[in-house]
Amino acid sequence: MFRLPDSPLMKVARPEDILLPPKLWFVLITLFVAFAANLLPLSGMALALRPDFFALVLLYWAIHQPRWIGVAAGWFCGLLTDVVEANLFGQHALAYAILAFSAEYFHRRVLRFPLWQQSLHVFGLLLFTQIVVLVLRLMSGAAPPNPMFLLSTVSSTLLWPALSAFLQWPQRVRSLVD
Amino acid sequence: MLSNVTSLPKEPPRFFKRGPSTLARLTFFGVASFALMFIDAKFQTLEFVRKSIATVVYPVQQLALLPGAAIESTQAFFETRDALRTENEELRRQLLDNAQMEQASRAAQLDAQRWRALAGATQTLTVKSQTSRVLYLGRDPYSQKFFIDRSVSQSFSPGSAVIDGSGLLGQLTRVHPLIAEVTLITDKESVVPIRIERNGVRAILRGRGPLSAPELSFVAANADLVEGDVALSSSIDGMFPANIRVCRVGKITRARENDFAKIECLPFAGVASAEDVLVLDRPAEIPPRPVEEAAAKTAVKRKGS
Numbered sequence: 001m002f003r004l005p006d007s008p009l010m011k012v013a014r015p016e017d018i019l020l021p022p023k024l025w026f027v028l029i030t031l032f033v034a035f036a037a038n039l040l041p042l043s044g045m046a047l048a049l050r051p052d053f054f055a056l057v058l059l060y061w062a063i064h065q066p067r068w069i070g071v072a073a074g075w076f077c078g079l080l081t082d083v084v085e086a087n088l089f090g091q092h093a094l095a096y097a098i099l100a101f102s103a104e105y106f107h108r109r110v111l112r113f114p115l116w117q118q119s120l121h122v123f124g125l126l127l128f129t130q131i132v133v134l135v136l137r138l139m140s141g142a143a144p145p146n147p148m149f150l151l152s153t154v155s156s157t158l159l160w161p162a163l164s165a166f167l168q169w170p171q172r173v174r175s176l177v178d
Numbered sequence: 179m180l181s182n183v184t185s186l187p188k189e190p191p192r193f194f195k196r197g198p199s200t201l202a203r204l205t206f207f208g209v210a211s212f213a214l215m216f217i218d219a220k221f222q223t224l225e226f227v228r229k230s231i232a233t234v235v236y237p238v239q240q241l242a243l244l245p246g247a248a249i250e251s252t253q254a255f256f257e258t259r260d261a262l263r264t265e266n267e268e269l270r271r272q273l274l275d276n277a278q279m280e281q282a283s284r285a286a287q288l289d290a291q292r293w294r295a296l297a298g299a300t301q302t303l304t305v306k307s308q309t310s311r312v313l314y315l316g317r318d319p320y321s322q323k324f325f326i327d328r329s330v331s332q333s334f335s336p337g338s339a340v341i342d343g344s345g346l347l348g349q350l351t352r353v354h355p356l357i358a359e360v361t362l363i364t365d366k367e368s369v370v371p372i373r374i375e376r377n378g379v380r381a382i383l384r385g386r387g388p389l390s391a392p393e394l395s396f397v398a399a400n401a402d403l404v405e406g407d408v409a410l411s412s413s414i415d416g417m418f419p420a421n422i423r424v425c426r427v428g429k430i431t432r433a434r435e436n437d438f439a440k441i442e443c444l445p446f447a448g449v450a451s452a453e454d455v456l457v458l459d460r461p462a463e464i465p466p467r468p469v470e471e472a473a474a475k476t477a478v479k480r481k482g483s
Binding site: 032035036037038039040041042044047048070071072074075078079080083084085086087088089090091093094097098101104105136137140141142143144145146148149 | 218232235242386
């Protein structure tokens with residue numbers, strides 16, 4: 001059975017635990033850092049293996065805090081991605097909006113599962129997001145990409161447990177003190 | 179009596195006001211995305227929005243470059259003195275070689291100029307150029323692009339050719355205030371008019387995306403091309419300065435059922451490895467294309483009648 005190391009930082013809330021509400025500034029800062037992490041100047045294999053941090057953090061907050069991070073937030077994040085990637089306006093916007101929508105749709109279900117099973121949901125959602133972009137690009141006449149680009153979904157999925165544990169940390173620290 | 183009783187509302191009150199449903203929101207933003215894609219693909223009106231967002235995001239992009247730059251500078255620090263000395267010697271030898279070549283080429287240039295003046299041909303000007311460096315590669319797996327640095331004083335214009343030490347890299351497609359976007363010759367959208375150095379055969383080089391080498395399109399199967407021919411840029415249509423090395427002709431497939439040969443090319447420039455680049459100014463405007471023959475005929479007729 002897959003288990004995370006037993007340190008307070010890596011301990012993850014069970015479905016029945018009640019967490020403190022997150023702070024809005026924490027949500028915004030983590031989104032910003034994820035956006036900056038996506039801009040790291042990588043190329044070749046490193047780029048193909050790079051998880052889509054922005055989509056991942058967006059998905060996390062859309063699942064955990066759907067009242068703040070929903071379809072509209074996803075759409076704006078996608079628009080930012082479109083600008084920095086210098087391609088057709090609106091394709092990541094649409095893909096991230098769909099991602100946020102499905103997160104909102106599935107959030108009660110996803111949170112019932114332990115982390116590694118959540119990862120499987122995350123894998124499906126992120127893969128679907130990439131496929132949306134792929135279809136939009138091929139429709140707009142782009143050359144088919146190197147299939148390696150799908151690896152980023154795999155690495156994002158593998159990052160999900162650690163990322164969840166990390167993003168939950170400030171919501172639990174004080175509850176440990178109590 | 180009954181008139182005093184207020185009628186019950188048909189629906190239970192909503193406890194939480196949450197705005198339109200998620201599906202409605204998704205539909206709205208979905209339609210907005212498609213509208214944006216359509217407008218962006220068909221018209222150029224969104225460039226302003228793109229530029230302003232790009233300028234706001236620029237500091238974040240610079241921030242993301244920091245870790246890489248730090249690693250690079252540490253590596254540079256530990257580069258041994260010996261390595262530097264051998265490199266220095268190597269460079270000095272190259273400098274000598276190049277000096278000799280330069281002398282020769284200058285003489286040849288003067289010769290050529292004299293001949294051209296004699297022939298009354300128009301003098302080709304040497305093109306002005308500006309240096310820049312590659313900031314980062316495009317992250318979009320669907321297109322072959324990278325971004326170069328632009329200082330405020332540099333006047334880049336979209337369409338300029340971008341070269342590195344060994345050949346043509348691509349073309350400037352978007353110029354933002356602090357960076358500029360270069361579309362490589364391997365991108366699917368890229369088209370470069372070329373001329374074969376050996377015999378002057380003209381052709382068009384088309385990029386074909388990341389998975390396959392660029393190809394010369396619409397070259398007759400019996401055209402005089404052999405593997406290893408060097409293709410230079412051609413100034414036809416006034417897009418590129420003439421005589422930049424573009425690519426070497428690779429595998430040529432002449433299938434009987436096709437009128438055209440399939441000719442793969444290997445770019446000279448470091449399409450995947452360039453660091454320092456030169457942005458060449460666009461050549462002088464060429465006179466506009468003459469009116470089509472049919473239109474010209476009717477114009478003549480009208481004049482005659």
